[in-house]
Amino acid sequence: GQNIDQPTEMTATEGAIVQINCTYQTSGFNGLFWYQQHAGEAPTFLSYNVLDGLEEKGRFSSFLSRSKGYSYLLLKELQMKDSASYLCAAVDSNYQLIWGAGTKLIIKP
């Protein structure tokens, strides 16, 4: 079956760095998305990786290793507004999104 695993909850300190991991098992692979979702709001796009390596976009970076079925989202210089759920979603061979349950990130002052 297809499966996405990510931690349920993480806590970090304002100004610090946090890495949210995601492992996936899908039938075929056509890329991986990271979305941010604040409580009561719809998800917003953060990144898309389809090739191995690290992609940096401001304070956020996303890494992919296709051979390991692994990705991570790296958040630097954490701000209180980064408190949200972070959703990992892999695209399978049918171009369907397989969603993880999300990681709730709590930022403490």
Next chain:
Amino acid sequence: GAVVSQHPSWVICKSGTSVKIECRSLDFQATTMFWYRQFPKQSLMLMATSNEGSKATYEQGVEKDKFLINHASLTLSTLTVTSAHPEDSSFYICSAGGHSSYNEQFFGPGTRLTVL
């Protein structure tokens, strides 16, 4: 960037009534639209995929006669929750694809449905 709107933002209705939710892509043509449901503290659950001009493809366990989807144009899809019951209370989110070269989905702001 691509903008997707949803209407209404929230709705409260009595049990047994039907509720229609609209999803519009405002600045691009969406060949495919997706409808999700999200219960509190849970991830997104795909309900159905709709392609313009054809019948929607429903995920396993989703009743197509209860959740009617119409995708009559490249900018509008509607979800009608028929004979709503309290267990249908949820956050309904649409997304639209087909805008960029990869499969990014652009999400609407969501509709919170409460059935009394």
